[in-house]
Amino acid sequence: MVNIIRAADLSVVGSNGGAWCAQLGTARPTNPAAAPTGAWLAIGAISDDGLTNGIEEDSESFTPWGQVSPFRTVTTSSVRTFSFTAWETNRPIVRSLHNRIPVVDLIPDVDGIVEYVETATPTPDRRSWLFDVYDGETWERFYVPEGEITERSDVTYAQGEMVGYEWTISTYPDALGALVYHAYLAPAVGEHLS
Numbered sequence: 205m206v207n208i209i210r211a212a213d214l215s216v217v218g219s220n221g222g223a224w225c226a227q228l229g230t231a232r233p234t235n236p237a238a239a240p241t242g243a244w245l246a247i248g249a250i251s252d253d254g255l256t257n258g259i260e261e262d263s264e265s266f267t268p269w270g271q272v273s274p275f276r277t278v279t280t281s282s283v284r285t286f287s288f289t290a291w292e293t294n295r296p297i298v299r300s301l302h303n304r305i306p307v308v309d310l311i312p313d314v315d316g317i318v319e320y321v322e323t324a325t326p327t328p329d330r331r332s333w334l335f336d337v338y339d340g341e342t343w344e345r346f347y348v349p350e351g352e353i354t355e356r357s358d359v360t361y362a363q364g365e366m367v368g369y370e371w372t373i374s375t376y377p378d379a380l381g382a383l384v385y386h387a388y389l390a391p392a393v394g395e396h397l398s
Contacts, residue, residue, distance in 0.1 A: 213342075218254050220338040223247040223288060225297055230332040232347040236387040240334055245307070248292030251368055255335055257346065258285040258372075284375045284383045286335055286346070287355075289368040301353060302369045304329040328352065333373060344388040349378040 224244040233240040262281040265274035290298045299318075300307035304326045312318045333348040357370035375383040 216337065216339045216342055216344065218337045218339065221250065221255055222336045223250060223255070223290075224334040225301060226332045226334075228330050228332055228350060232349075232385060233334070236345045237343065237389070239336075244334060245297040246295075247290050247298060248295050249290075251289035251291055251366070253289060255337060256285075256287040257335075258287060259283070260285065285354075285372050286333070286348070286351070286375075287370070287372045289357075289370040291366055291368045293359075293367050293369055298369060301329070301331070301371070302356065304353075330376065342389055344386070347385040347387075348373065348375050349382065349385070350376040352376070 222239065224240050224246055226243040226245065230243045233244070260281075260283045261279055263277050263279050265277045267274045290302075292298055293302075296307050296310045299305075299310055299320075303320065303322055305320055309320060310318050330350050330352045333346075333351040335346040335348075337344045351373045353371045354374040355372035359367060359369065361367055377383055
């Protein structure tokens with residue numbers, strides 16, 4: 205009988221995580237094991253559905269005359285996305301992102317009231333994003349140098365339901381052509397190489 209090797213420490217359960225946003229062009233934090241600071245603003249609580257990292261691809265297949273299987277396939281579109289629901293809807297960065305307005309425009313008046321308007325002609329709102337996934341001591345970090353919210357769900361205000369902003373962030377290539385930078389905690393050197 206074949207001996208199947210399994211290692212539970214190589215699996216990840218996304219039991220916790222976080223999301224941060226900063227102005228476009230903000231550098232990736234240097235310590236991937238620590239929560240970001242400085243220009244990075246925390247999104248706060250995310251729904252228990254967690255974070256979804258999607259890959260949407262289209263391709264074109266070329267099948268030669270007389271054959272039934274393609275002999276070449278070309279990827280014509282490849283988009284990386286991140287989706288989640290932000291629950292802290294009164295957090296300034298969250299309102300800023302949802303309504304495509306600068307976070308500095310959300311300063312309360314002397315009575316603590318914030319007022320803003322939505323426009324009929326929204327402008328592009330690309331920003332830098334950071335997503336962390338934690339499983340005990342195991343972690344993975346995704347740095348998106350250029351990302352934009354490209355899908356927003358309806359917002360429901362109802363008794364017994366948490367108000368949330370459900371977003372999909374699409375990634376765009378940076379100057380080096382990179383969409384997403386990955387970092388994760390690997391097992392000790394030499395372990396699990398087979």
